[in-house]
Amino acid sequence: MDWTALWLSLRLAAWTVAILLPVSILMGRYLAYRQFRGKGLVEALVMLPLVLPPTVFGFYLLVAFGRASPLGEFWQEMFGTQLVFSFEGLVVASVIFNLPFAIQPAQRGFEAIPVEVREAASCCGMSPLASLWRIELPLAWPGVMTAMVLTFAHTLGEFGIVLMVGGSIPGETQTIAIAIYDRVQAFDDRSAAIMSAVLVGISLFTIAITFWLSARVGRRLS
């Protein structure tokens, strides 16, 4: 059992969720309420990581993060490290490829709030921020919660993009999914089996938590 890889995966997933939570709420809310030209294009762009082969997406990220790219250059100057083959690079990649999982369910959650309820909040004297906190978030919470759980679970399981952008450096970029692959390559079926089982356990646990939470919220609302 490779605890280092598991710990790295959990850290990566936690960072991704932490960064995507505000993005999920703000973008989901914006896309749910606003009608604007090119909205379809923005929604398509958000969904793109879902349909692109991970290797293709990973390849573009690799190029974008490289020292020759403006982003890679900026990162190098700011932090003195390179973005590719580093944990930070992995977090950035993870945030990008999780966008569809983080935004879509939240958007659906906000879309389900009747527009008069939002208007009523504002007529009750609530500023947009107060309305978000007291009315919209509690009502859209099942959607936001689903988004975060999907993001967490998907980060644990992502393989292709992580391998392309991070390689497989133990303690830096070797996630549990990649560690399992490495174990299988080394004919260490026993370790691969244990780690796979642990991953199944964690995934089941997170999904169960989501169902339990959304059922609870559902009861609270109805």
Next chain:
Amino acid sequence: MGLEVTVRAEAPIPLDVAFRVEPGELLALVGHSGSGKTTLLRTMAGLWRPQFAQVRVNGSTWLDTAGGVDLPPHRRRVGVVFQSYALFPHMTALQNVMAAMDRADCAEAQRILDLVNLHGLAARKPAELSGGQQQRVAVARALARRPRALLLDEPFSAVDHATREKLYGEIIALRAHLAMPVVLVTHDVNEAQLLADRMVVIERGSVVREGTTAEVMADPEALRAMGIREVAAMLPAMIAEHGADGLTRLEAATGPLFLPTVDGAVGASVRVRIMAHEVILSRDRPVGLSAQNILPGRITRIVPGRGPAVTVHVAIGADEILSRITRRAAEQMQLEPGQGVHAILKTMSVARHHVAKAPATAADRLQGE
């Protein structure tokens, strides 16, 4: 003082309307769906901004498109009861009311819930309340905002007839506590006549008629704009006796009036809406008629309409009722102002929802004059 509204717009529908509501007064904006009345309400609330509009309340400006003033709804101190009520589904009735307060005050919220007859239901979620109860929570929430203006958008359209009658009575009773201008948006003329002090009739975005409820309801032109022949008068009366045969005897200035059972205790004041087209006129006191109500009075005015009908105003004591008859009948009977006539009203022609409790507000005394 009061609420002053001026709106001119081309889209989404052409609008050119101005009106004013005094403190404590209830103004009904009456019109068909699509006439622009809801757009006016949304403009007052700050949920819609027309090309040109001014909304002033008690001298302070909420919206002035020319002057660049446009307060967002949460800074307008406006109470709105939405057609769908738009209660917060995750909050209890009490929390809904407290959500509209600047500083959450549980005791005060409880008091407001009592005011709208919701004692004992404070802990219920909206989904656990009936339509009528939800409407009461919506009214309580709008009042908890301590609004400078109270706006009601078709607040009775989502409940059944029986509940509606009860809610009318409650709104009338509540008016004694309301010192702010109140605007009621409705397509229901009966509702407007029972509840409002003044009416503004809107058709295709402009004002067809504006005046006291009695004036507007006596004006066939205004009513035609609403597509109805509902010219009607309001007659104040008192419940005198509930008969064993299902008839209630009311005492009005006109003498006794027999109607199908009217809700309320003996001695309670009510107002009865009498449809002009249900009133027959006779110069002599008729005998042998099945109609139970024969009211002697004097013709004050005969108002011709554009069609074949005329509206005859008949003073009965201090009150007035209207009769809508054909021009030909009026000529044959040689009716003239000053003449004595008998107005005949069929007992079953007054619908239950045309009887309402009499309000006890200053505004009502004005209307009675």
